[in-house]
Amino acid sequence: MKFTLASAAAILSFASSAAAHGGVIKWSVGSTTYTGWQPYNSPSGQVTPGRPYSSYDPILSPTGATIHCNNNGESGPSQQSITVAAGQEVTAYWSQWTHAEGPVTVYLAKCSGSSCTGFSSAGAKWFKIAEQGLISGTLAAGKWANGQLMANLKWTAKIPSSLQAGxxxxRFETLALHQANTPQFYPECAQLVVTGGGSAFPASNYLVSLPGAWTATDPGVKVDIYSEAAKTTTTYKVPGPAVWSG
Known part of the structure; x- marks a missing residue:
């Protein structure tokens, strides 16, 4: 195979783009900040509430086996948990982000014990507590949640105030739609211990498995923002279940 300057530049561009996706470098609740997982560092000695994952590369299959927390389901070797009162906000901070088109969603899953350490995210039942997709304009030239993330490099979600403790x-997920009909999923998870709250918990119609909550043919997944139709379409359906607010 013969390499040209153009092909070499394309390869370098792809590599730079993969590295430039970034990830969550820290989490915060109130005035307390926690270090995020560092995928390119040794797992040993990483003390963080973030669940481990191996790279900034996207998950390209909407039904990928690791789409729950970007790993096989395991907790980290020195796993922390963030203590947060129901009704408080959790903020995730990204190192960088490069894709302006697509939604941001936030999910919770209750673990079976008093801590999520050792609990596999692969078997979790998830419910959505926040979502934002197309904010204004058209699919082709509109303002998206991912654009806000790219500008601010952080996203905040409120824990429902009536949620039962535990x-x-x-799970924060960015879904990049900048490649026609080739969605890129970037999920990141952290462990919480929710205190206070009430007795509320979502009904079964709000609970989903990941993978399983969407397919490649769902309208929010199979999107071509460069199509003629996208130039006039002003609505977008975020994949997954309805938001549970408590």
């Missing part, structure tokens, strides 16, 4: 995984 151990939970929180």
């Amino acid at each position: 151990a939970y995984l929180i």
Whole structure:
């Protein structure tokens, strides 16, 4: 195979783009900040509430086996949990982000014990607590949640104030739609211990498995923002279940 300057530049561009996706470098609740997982560092000695994952690369299959927390389901070797009162906000901070088109969603999953350490995210039942997709304009030239993330490099979600106390995984997902009909999923998870609250918990129609909550043919997944139709379409359906607010 013969390499040209153009092909070499394309390869370098792809590599730079993969590295430039970034990830969550820290989490915060109130005035307390926690270090995020560092995928390119040794797992040993990483003390963080973030669940481990191996790279910034996207998950390209809408039904990918690791789409729950970007790993096989395991907790980290020195796993922390964030203590947060129901009704408080959790903020995730990204190192960088490069894709302006697509939604941001936030999910919770209750763990079976008093801590999520050792609980596999692969078997969790998830419910959505926040979502934002197309904010204004058209699919082709509109303002998206991912654009806000790219500008601010952080996203905040409120834990429902009536949620029953317990151990939970929180999952922030960015879905990049900048490649026609080739969605890129970027999920990141962290462990929480929710205190206070009430007795509320979502009914079964709000609970989903990941993978399983969407397919490649769902309208929010199979999107071509460069099509003629996208130039006039002003609505977008975020994949997954309805938001549960408590």
